[in-house]
Amino acid sequence: MAAVRISSRSGLPSLLLYLGIGIAIGQDGIFDVKFDNAELTQVIGYAALVVILAEGGLGTKWKEVKPALPAAAVLSTVGVGISVGVTASAAHYLVGLDWRQALIIGAVVSSTDAAAVFSVLRKVPLPSRITGVLEAESGFNDAPVVILVVAFSAVGPVEHWYVLVGEIALELAIGAAIGLAVGWLGAFGLRHVALPASGLYPIAVMAIAVSAYATGAIAHGSGFLAVYLAAMVLGNSKLPHWPATRGFADGLGWLAQIGMFVLLGLLVTPHDLIDDFWPAVVVGLVLTAVARPLSVFISLAPFRLPHREKALMSWAGLRGAVPIILATIPMVSGIEGSTRVFNIVFVLVIVYTLIQGPTLPWLARALKIGDDPSETADLGIESAPLERLRGHLLSVEVPGRSKMHGVEVGELRLPAGAAVTLVVRDGKSFVPAPSTVLRRGDELLVVATDPVRDATEARLRAVGEGGKLAGWLGTGAKAPVTPEPPHLAQLARKLGLGGEQPADKAEGRRAHH
DSSP states (O other), X not given: OHHHXXXXXXXXXXXXXHHHHHHHHSTTSSSOOOOOOXXXXXXXXXXXXXXXXXXXXXXXXXXXXXXXXXXXXXHTTHHHHHHHHHHHHHHHHXXXXXXXXXXXXXXXXXXXXXXXXXXXXXXXXXXXXXXXXXXXXXXXXXXXXXXXXXXXXXXXXXXXXXXHHHHHHHHHHHHHHHHHHHHHHHHHHHHHSOOSSTTHHHHHHHHHHHHHHHHHHHTTSOHHHHHHHHHHHHHTSOOBTHHHHHHHHHHHHHHHHHHHHHHHHHHXXXXXXXXXXXXXXXXXXXXXXXXXXXXXXXXXGGGTOOHHHHHHHHHTOOOOHHHHHHTHHHHHHTXXXXXXXXXXXXXXXXXXXXXHHHHHXXXXXXXXXXXXXXXXXXXXXXXXXETTTTEEEEEEXXXXXXXXXXXXXXXXXXXXXXXXXXEEETTEEEOOOTTOBOOTTOEEEEEEEGGGHHHHHHHHHHHHHHOTTTTTTSOSSOOOOOOOOHHHHHHHHHTTXXXXXXXXXXXXXXXXX
């Protein structure tokens, strides 16, 4: 737990701390534990990566990632190809590796690490359009990189480039289709089937995400892309007991990282790294200063992003445990020189993660890129289904920058069938009156019947983003309309008084008069 706190406060991915623990335990360390099973490390690393990608997908907000999907898709395919070519050329001509080893290194280090990106970027106040591209890229680019590394590590001649491109496109398409389908079906089932205990929801969500990986792999598609997309669909589907599920996934992701990094530290032999230190520094310098910027600027050229943002994305291509795990593939395949490849990748990741992680916030400030302080924070809403009562209990927390601050309970204008039943403020709870003014930090308990559950949540989010006049000013969802009784509606039509009027406009006219 101390390592978690240190890594969170220092801006460093936890990679370095846990790798250090593994190295201290392993060969040349305090306990001199000898571990050299690369195949077992690869299997455990893949399992941990599935959990990390699932946790990252669950925490990815669709509204932030949606605009970034085209850029992230190009960056994780075309950008990977550019990075592989430039880095492999440097490894061949500057370090003296043969072309197979150079291509393996170029492919391995071209993948940004999901765990490193998620752990660092979510603590750096960057605009959502940048974090959306970087997080989606880290979730997408594992798939093509794995295909390339496996192809380059196969015994015999390497396939032609156009064959590899076709395989990558096919596997990505299959993985994406399976991930979206599994995620949608899983979310549909969880929203319509009440489990006997709330603690089963987090387990069910993670099981669905892992099943997406298994299904994708069986169908010869990209299991990594499938699990990330399935988790992203689940994370944006308003599932019951969501904060508990999110906390469970976060904790499971930390456990996966810890186990994976310690195991990788055990696998390496420290005294073998000395001879490969400077080759790793040279390859890493070309990767960081040439290959990554070229891949970003060329791939994102059609999207007309500011050069400042492209420069930051170039520096934010964080590496972590994923390249080290992928470096075990040629070791398992028995490729000549694979141990040296592993050592170069290991040193490269440690050195440049140590440089890039802590300096990323400084670079963002130097480039004057940061979050807009006026941007409102999204409401955290947890839903607990009340199956027997055919209703839902919504737990709503008012964040610091929410425009729900200062709004009276009556001004929420929730649909008929929903009501704020309790407010918790400063550790004390009370039943609110319509005139009760909501404040930052308040926690609300809202009871909604099943038919108006979605409309209630949409209205709460709209008020959180646009204040009491949300909808009337074009912000968020419009205030729900309470239908008139049938006989009153017929009478109104006979008298020529028109139909129903939106509650927001009526409220606006009353305020005007």
